[in-house]
Amino acid sequence: MILNILFGVGVAFFGFVLQTTVAGVNRKVVARVQKRYGPKWYQEFLDIFKLLSKRATTHGWIFDFGVIMALGGIIGTAMFMPITSDLVAFENFDNFFIFVYLIAVGMLGMAMSASGSGNPLASIGVMRALTTMLAYEVPFMIVVITIIKLTGTSSVSGIAEFQQLAGNNWFMIALPLGGIVGVMSLMGMLGKKPFETYIAPAEIASGPMVEYGGKQLGMLFIMHEITVFIEVSLFVHLFLGGAENILLFIVKYFLVYTALNIISSVYGRFKIDQVVLFFYKWPLIMAVTQAFIAIYLGWVI
Amino acid sequence: MASIEYIILLTALSGLLAYGVGRINKVAGAVVTIIASMFVFVSVTYFGYNNELINSTELFPYVTFSVTYLGLFFAILVTFIFAMVSFFNPFFVEKYKYPAAYSMLYLLSLAGVLGVFFTNNFMSLFFFFEFVVWTSLFLIPMGKSRRAASSYYAFSTFGSFALLAAIFVMREASGTFNIVSSMASVNGTESAIVMVLLSIAAFAKLGAFPLNVWLPRVLGNSPDAVSAVFSGGLEKLGAFVAVLALVKLAPFGFTVDVTGLQASQYVIAILGAMTIVFGTLMAIRQDDAKKLLAYSSMSNGGYILVALTIASSTSVAGGLYHVVAHALASAAAFLAIAAVSRQTGTTKMSEMGGVIHKMPVTYVVYLIAIISMAGIPPMGGFISKWLIFQAVIDKGLILIAVAVFFGSIGSFLYVFRPLAALFLGQEFPKWAKTMKEAPVLMLVPMVILSGLIIYTGVLPNFFLGFINDVLIESGVTPLVLGNFTVEGTNGILQPALIAAVFGVGVLIAFIIFILLKKSRKVELMDTYTAGNFIYTEELLHYSLDFYAPLERLYEKYINITKDFYKKLENKVVTLGQVMKYYFFTNKPEITVFWIIVIIGFLLWGEVL
Numbered sequence: 091m092i093l094n095i096l097f098g099v100g101v102a103f104f105g106f107v108l109q110t111t112v113a114g115v116n117r118k119v120v121a122r123v124q125k126r127y128g129p130k131w132y133q134e135f136l137d138i139f140k141l142l143s144k145r146a147t148t149h150g151w152i153f154d155f156g157v158i159m160a161l162g163g164i165i166g167t168a169m170f171m172p173i174t175s176d177l178v179a180f181e182n183f184d185n186f187f188i189f190v191y192l193i194a195v196g197m198l199g200m201a202m203s204a205s206g207s208g209n210p211l212a213s214i215g216v217m218r219a220l221t222t223m224l225a226y227e228v229p230f231m232i233v234v235i236t237i238i239k240l241t242g243t244s245s246v247s248g249i250a251e252f253q254q255l256a257g258n259n260w261f262m263i264a265l266p267l268g269g270i271v272g273v274m275s276l277m278g279m280l281g282k283k284p285f286e287t288y289i290a291p292a293e294i295a296s297g298p299m300v301e302y303g304g305k306q307l308g309m310l311f312i313m314h315e316i317t318v319f320i321e322v323s324l325f326v327h328l329f330l331g332g333a334e335n336i337l338l339f340i341v342k343y344f345l346v347y348t349a350l351n352i353i354s355s356v357y358g359r360f361k362i363d364q365v366v367l368f369f370y371k372w373p374l375i376m377a378v379t380q381a382f383i384a385i386y387l388g389w390v391i
Numbered sequence: 392m393a394s395i396e397y398i399i400l401l402t403a404l405s406g407l408l409a410y411g412v413g414r415i416n417k418v419a420g421a422v423v424t425i426i427a428s429m430f431v432f433v434s435v436t437y438f439g440y441n442n443e444l445i446n447s448t449e450l451f452p453y454v455t456f457s458v459t460y461l462g463l464f465f466a467i468l469v470t471f472i473f474a475m476v477s478f479f480n481p482f483f484v485e486k487y488k489y490p491a492a493y494s495m496l497y498l499l500s501l502a503g504v505l506g507v508f509f510t511n512n513f514m515s516l517f518f519f520f521e522f523v524v525w526t527s528l529f530l531i532p533m534g535k536s537r538r539a540a541s542s543y544y545a546f547s548t549f550g551s552f553a554l555l556a557a558i559f560v561m562r563e564a565s566g567t568f569n570i571v572s573s574m575a576s577v578n579g580t581e582s583a584i585v586m587v588l589l590s591i592a593a594f595a596k597l598g599a600f601p602l603n604v605w606l607p608r609v610l611g612n613s614p615d616a617v618s619a620v621f622s623g624g625l626e627k628l629g630a631f632v633a634v635l636a637l638v639k640l641a642p643f644g645f646t647v648d649v650t651g652l653q654a655s656q657y658v659i660a661i662l663g664a665m666t667i668v669f670g671t672l673m674a675i676r677q678d679d680a681k682k683l684l685a686y687s688s689m690s691n692g693g694y695i696l697v698a699l700t701i702a703s704s705t706s707v708a709g710g711l712y713h714v715v716a717h718a719l720a721s722a723a724a725f726l727a728i729a730a731v732s733r734q735t736g737t738t739k740m741s742e743m744g745g746v747i748h749k750m751p752v753t754y755v756v757y758l759i760a761i762i763s764m765a766g767i768p769p770m771g772g773f774i775s776k777w778l779i780f781q782a783v784i785d786k787g788l789i790l791i792a793v794a795v796f797f798g799s800i801g802s803f804l805y806v807f808r809p810l811a812a813l814f815l816g817q818e819f820p821k822w823a824k825t826m827k828e829a830p831v832l833m834l835v836p837m838v839i840l841s842g843l844i845i846y847t848g849v850l851p852n853f854f855l856g857f858i859n860d861v862l863i864e865s866g867v868t869p870l871v872l873g874n875f876t877v878e879g880t881n882g883i884l885q886p887a888l889i890a891a892v893f894g895v896g897v898l899i900a901f902i903i904f905i906l907l908k909k910s911r912k913v914e915l916m917d918t919y920t921a922g923n924f925i926y927t928e929e930l931l932h933y934s935l936d937f938y939a940p941l942e943r944l945y946e947k948y949i950n951i952t953k954d955f956y957k958k959l960e961n962k963v964v965t966l967g968q969v970m971k972y973y974f975f976t977n978k979p980e981i982t983v984f985w986i987i988v989i990i991g992f993l994l995w996g997e998v999l
Contacts, residue, residue: 095892098892143908144908145909146908147912148911150748150915154910157904158897162893162901163893163897166894169896180892183883183884183888185883187777191768192767192889192893194765195762198767198803198807201807206815208815208816208817208818208916209918213933220803220804221804221938224800224803231796238784244781244784305907305908308907362941363941363943363944381792382789386787
């Protein structure tokens with residue numbers, strides 16, 4: 091049991107290093123798209139360690155407690171994440187719903203801490219983040235329950251294995267409409283354009299993060315990196331057939347994240363109510379259609 | 392050994408005692424409610440758990456009792472909620488107009504609730520049902536609004552009449568009022584009629600769409616402690632009836648393709664799904680914290696209905712577990728809001744802010760309650776929602792899944808709002824000096840409820856084991872339980888592991904936090920304001936129209952049900968006026984008219 095937990099902590103740490111590196115490389119990629127030179131690939135690490143070493147201000151105990159709860163919840167969630175089908179910290183317990191709902195503890199911690207700062211701009215940012223969440227989560231869940239219904243398991247590594255056993259028949263291709271919905275929802279989850287209203291630097295003082303500095307901001311950066319790791323890995327496992335070995339996982343991970351960044355870098359930004367309207371129009375219709383086709387008619391490519 | 396008859400009688404008598412004592416001293420009367428309801432809870436739980444409750448009746452031979460697991464399950468839960476909430480009574484009775492009557496009615500409705508859960512006779516069930524309605528009815532207007540009471544009465548009566556009609560149909564078919572045998576003997580069309588009628592009664596009691604209008608009015612306007620009792624306890628009478636209607640009776644209609652559900656089940660599940668969506672959307676736009684929780688109760692009632700209609704082992708277990716989880720969470724949340732409103736005199740979120748700095752324990756209680764309400768691990772609400780999701784996915788109910796997930800994510804939005812607007816944010820100077828933490832006697836029930844919410848989320852197997860007994864009794868396959876694991880249709884859950892891993896995560900985060908340089912404390916007003924100078928706390932607090940961009944999308948459509956009932960009300964009033972004009976008037980021409988009609992009838996009779 092202790093070994094499993096240590097392994098889980100290892101997964102979380104791996105996720106942090108992987109995502110921070112990939113994010114650094116992506117800053118260069120996006121810079122090239124915009125005809126800039128871009129920072130060094132390890133710039134993200136520098137940012138985080140600089141922040142952690144600085145002396146910061148706090149707005150009271152809830153401000154600090156929320157940050158701890160946020161990072162703790164996200165580390166806890168990442169500990170369940172499988173990397174390949176065999177590299178799982180807690181075999182059989184990597185239930186999909188744990189990822190969706192345990193991640194919410196982290197989000198709640200951050201939202202609590204931001205509101206606890208007493209800055210109205212932070213509360214507005216949290217409101218936007220939650221509203222966006224209401225938008226992208228429902229279509230995503232509908233696609234995922236289709237997958238769970240088809241595979242008969244809600245274990246994330248089990249779903250990945252199912253696709254590998256079916257001869258690399260990825261759900262991205264087997265459920266084409268669902269795959270598109272998955273990509274759009276993932277962009278919402280990661281806060282990529284056009285769904286980045288709640289964290290955009292140009293909007294109301296960068297939203298929930300407005301009051302942070304020093305170690306609190308550093309910890310929230312770590313939390314953000316691990317969150318992205320969880321969300322992108324979920325996509326890789328659910329839609330792209332997971333990975334047989336760790337190298338393949340890193341390649342798939344990198345490709346997904348980079349592709350999303352490139353798509354994102356050419357878009358403008360939706361207003362918050364437009365995000366809701368958008369997700370409850372096409373993605374939801376597509377997700378429900380896909381579910382009907384796959385579950386009731388049994389047509390899966 | 393304890394006789395049910397004597398427990399109920401003792402509760403009712405202690406109600407009268409509370410009235411007598413309350414006439415002399417208001418607070419002492421309320422203390423009687425604590426002692427009596429604690430006694431009832433302890434005796435029902437202890438004797439019920441050890442199978443030592445006696446069914447036989449000596450004083451009232453017409454009323455017969457029997458102990459079923461289902462009844463015991465609900466009885467323990469609801470008496471627990473009554474006992475916990477009763478700790479708040481001494482602090483609130485002084486504000487009410489009739490404090491002695493309040494204490495009496497509180498205990499009388501507890502007696503009625505016990506009767507509903509333990510009787511084995513439909514006629515006594517109806518009697519106790521009405522007894523609960525009539526006692527709780529007069530608790531409501533002691534709060535803010537009389538109209539809420541009349542609304543409650545109208546919908547409850549509708550439900551009660553449906554129940555009575557169902558009872559008569561069953562009596563006609565079986566020749567007995569006994570619950571078990573009369574429900575077993577109906578079949579075919581009669582079974583369908585009974586199921587519809589019982590469902591109407593359950594909908595009316597649970598406050599499910601389309602019989603939902605009374606719930607937010609009552610929960611939002613009744614006295615603070617009574618709201619907690621309604622949401623955690625009395626509303627669960629509806630769940631009890633729903634189990635009778637949906638699990639114990641065979642469903643009817645054609646089979647809806649693939650899902651394996653009967654048409655009647657599907658229709659009720661759709662109504663439950665609509666309850667979830669409407670409750671969520673309305674909860675998001677409330678400014679009154681109690682109304683917000685009221686709409687959330689409505690939406691959670693929808694979950695219970697959806698779960699019970701699917702009628703598979705995971706879904707019924709999930710539905711019953713949701714009854715427990717929601718009762719605990721909503722009681723804790725209502726009590727926390729009550730503790731705040733006792734000091735501020737308002738439950739409007741836009742008028743408060745920064746309560747956490749003076750009431751940290753209340754805040755933590757509320758936080759734990761909402762985490763459970765939103766279905767986030769490691770709290771009880773996650774287990775029940777997980778079980779319900781399992782059933783929904785297993786049956787492939789896509790449209791219902793949309794509603795279920797919408798309600799689940801939407802609950803993050805509405806539960807966060809009181810957190811941000813009421814507890815967090817700027818501390819308002821008008822409360823800063825006078826406000827202090829709630830007294831210890833009020834904290835005791837809140838802390839116990841929070842402890843139980845965590846317990847149900849970390850180690851659910853004890854309660855699930857009890858629910859399994861209920862499932863076996865109702866003819867549903869029981870849930871597969873391991874040592875610490877719960878098995879669903881497409882996965883295994885180990886709640887203790889989730890809690891442990893979460894704990895490890897928080898520990899790591901805490902170590903990182905503590906190792907780094909200590910932060911400098913600054914005031915709440917010392918924030919980034921984009922170059923503006925703001926000196927008043929109220930201006931730096933974002934709480935009014937919290938979800939304005941989202942609300943704008945559907946605010947046109949919110950009054951549809953309310954308008955429908957308003958129109959219905961007008962029609963009923965018109966009908967009443969017609970009645971009054973023709974039957975209760977002293978106008979001579981009407982009298983002459985009736986004399987002619989009666990003579991006409993008499994002559995017609997003569998001719999025949």
